[in-house]
Amino acid sequence: MSNNLKNTNILIKILKFFLSLRTAIWLLMTLLCLLFYGSVVMPVREEFQSLHTVPLFQWMIDNSPFVTWWLWAAIGVISLLTANTFLCSIESVMKKKSARQWMLVISPQVVHIGFLFILLAHLLSSYSSFRGTAVVYENAGLRLPNGNDVLFKRIDADTDPMGYIKDWSADVEYFRANRSLRSDRIRPNSPSFQDGLGIYIKTVQFRPYPVAMIEVSKEPGAVWALIGGMLFMLGMITLLLLKIKKEETRG
Amino acid sequence: MHMTPVYIAVLSTALYVFGYYRMAFVYGGFLLQLAYMVLRGIELGRLPLVGPHDTLFFLSTSIMLFALPASSSLKNRQRFLNPVIALTVCFMLCSMFAKPHSYPLPPVLKTFWFEVHVAFSFFSYALFGLAAVLGVLYLIDREDGTELLQYKTILVGYFLFSVAMIFGGIWGYYAWGTYWLWTPKELWTVILWLFYSLYLHARLRQWWTGRPAAVLGIAGFVIVLFTYLGVSLLMKSSHTF
Numbered sequence: 001m002s003n004n005l006k007n008t009n010i011l012i013k014i015l016k017f018f019l020s021l022r023t024a025i026w027l028l029m030t031l032l033c034l035l036f037y038g039s040v041v042m043p044v045r046e047e048f049q050s051l052h053t054v055p056l057f058q059w060m061i062d063n064s065p066f067v068t069w070w071l072w073a074a075i076g077v078i079s080l081l082t083a084n085t086f087l088c089s090i091e092s093v094m095k096k097k098s099a100r101q102w103m104l105v106i107s108p109q110v111v112h113i114g115f116l117f118i119l120l121a122h123l124l125s126s127y128s129s130f131r132g133t134a135v136v137y138e139n140a141g142l143r144l145p146n147g148n149d150v151l152f153k154r155i156d157a158d159t160d161p162m163g164y165i166k167d168w169s170a171d172v173e174y175f176r177a178n179r180s181l182r183s184d185r186i187r188p189n190s191p192s193f194q195d196g197l198g199i200y201i202k203t204v205q206f207r208p209y210p211v212a213m214i215e216v217s218k219e220p221g222a223v224w225a226l227i228g229g230m231l232f233m234l235g236m237i238t239l240l241l242l243k244i245k246k247e248e249t250r251g
Numbered sequence: 252m253h254m255t256p257v258y259i260a261v262l263s264t265a266l267y268v269f270g271y272y273r274m275a276f277v278y279g280g281f282l283l284q285l286a287y288m289v290l291r292g293i294e295l296g297r298l299p300l301v302g303p304h305d306t307l308f309f310l311s312t313s314i315m316l317f318a319l320p321a322s323s324s325l326k327n328r329q330r331f332l333n334p335v336i337a338l339t340v341c342f343m344l345c346s347m348f349a350k351p352h353s354y355p356l357p358p359v360l361k362t363f364w365f366e367v368h369v370a371f372s373f374f375s376y377a378l379f380g381l382a383a384v385l386g387v388l389y390l391i392d393r394e395d396g397t398e399l400l401q402y403k404t405i406l407v408g409y410f411l412f413s414v415a416m417i418f419g420g421i422w423g424y425y426a427w428g429t430y431w432l433w434t435p436k437e438l439w440t441v442i443l444w445l446f447y448s449l450y451l452h453a454r455l456r457q458w459w460t461g462r463p464a465a466v467l468g469i470a471g472f473v474i475v476l477f478t479y480l481g482v483s484l485l486m487k488s489s490h491t492f
Binding site: 021022024025028029031032035036038039042043048051052056121122125129131160162164165166167168187188189190191198200215217219221222225226229230232233236237240243 | 355417432433435442449452456482
């Protein structure tokens with residue numbers, strides 16, 4: 001009986017810890033310190049140069065803990081912050097469900113949900129993103145990691161009288177098992193997507209012959225980040241409008 | 252230094268200095284800044300938001316853009332506008348030391364997402380700057396209205412900064428294939444965002460309201476300045492000038 005009571009007390013203490021705004025503040029402070037440290041070491045440590053070439057988690061496993069400890073610690077703090085955000089949001093809605101201005105109660109929670117979606121996006125991308133670069137010639141083909149082949153039919157660029165490249169493009173055609181899937185055009189800020197992979201042109205060169213430096217990437221968290229970002233904005237807009245309205249009513 | 256912006260800056264500074272005596276001159280100085288930005292935008296065929304000259308000038312104009320309506324709710328408007336004028340003139344004069352970037356933009360920068368990302372970032376920086384001024388004023392006069400206005404300014408600034416980050420992520424995804432890059436600039440952007448998240452959450456607790464919140468609001472602007480200028484000038488990043 002006393003053991004049960006002891007366990008219950010411990011659980012209540014843990015729950016109180018996660019339901020506390022003070023916990024959120026301390027976690028944010030700790031996270032700020034860790035990221036500050038990271039921003040100082042990043043430009044000076046050579047290991048960070050390869051951070052964009054592999055998924056974050058793989059990079060963290062491949063490198064020494066002396067280099068990556070602050071990232072591990074940041075992930076730990078973010079995990080606690082996630083639990084804190086989630087539980088605080090639930091508690092807030094439950095406590096104030098009978099409040100008159102329900103939208104004012106729910107808006108910050110929508111912001112929190114948006115934040116959690118963005119964290120989920122980073123988690124997915126850190127686990128299974130992909131990035132590869134290649135130099136391709138006109139009329140050359142490339143085998144993509146998803147098994148598709150892509151043919152670069154035409155590489156083009158538009159230059160101004162001063163010689164600056166104003167625009168570039170590449171016409172591509174996708175194949176799978178020798179069957180044409182579709183044709184597309186890649187331009188700056190307009191990549192080509194096929195079966196979860198995006199192809200981006202980094203730069204083009206025309207002498208002695210047309211060449212494009214391309215990047216193939218997979219970002220599994222992108223959709224979740226977009227959903228999270230939209231929820232965040234929606235929550236913030238509603239919150240701001242309601243707060244302004246509340247002030248006007250008060251005034 | 253290029254002469255046209257210098258003339259504009261000198262004339263605008265003179266108007267702002269007269270603004271210490273009569274409010275109409277502040278509007279004059281602001282309108283002159285605005286006119287320069289519009290003309291420069293027409294000349295470039297885009298928003299003038301690339302390079303330290305244009306961004307510092309944009310920041311300076313944005314500070315006044317938000318200060319004028321924000322000051323209307325204050326009892327002593329001039330007391331707030333005096334340091335704001337100093338801040339505006341300071342950034343405007345700093346912009347004169349940088350050469351205007353008048354070259355065609357690289358193709359990846361010619362997009363709506365980039366322009367909105369940068370414009371909203373500087374709007375939020377301007378609001379955070381105003382919040383710092385309000386924080387200093389609160390520490391001097393201890394008027395609750397000043398601290399409340401600081402909170403409101405930070406709340407709107409935080410919203411615009413969040414939108415800027417989201418739009419930056421969308422642009423990054425379409426331009427580079429990722430919505431996030433591990434560079435010092437991105438890291439400092441997150442530090443800044445987390446710092447103001449901390450402010451907004453801390454202010455909900457009784458202990459943090461008043462003086463500590465005002466101090467946080469001032470410290471935030473120091474982080475803004477480092478994120479904007481310090482990282483760009485001192486650290487290698489995707490956002491270097």
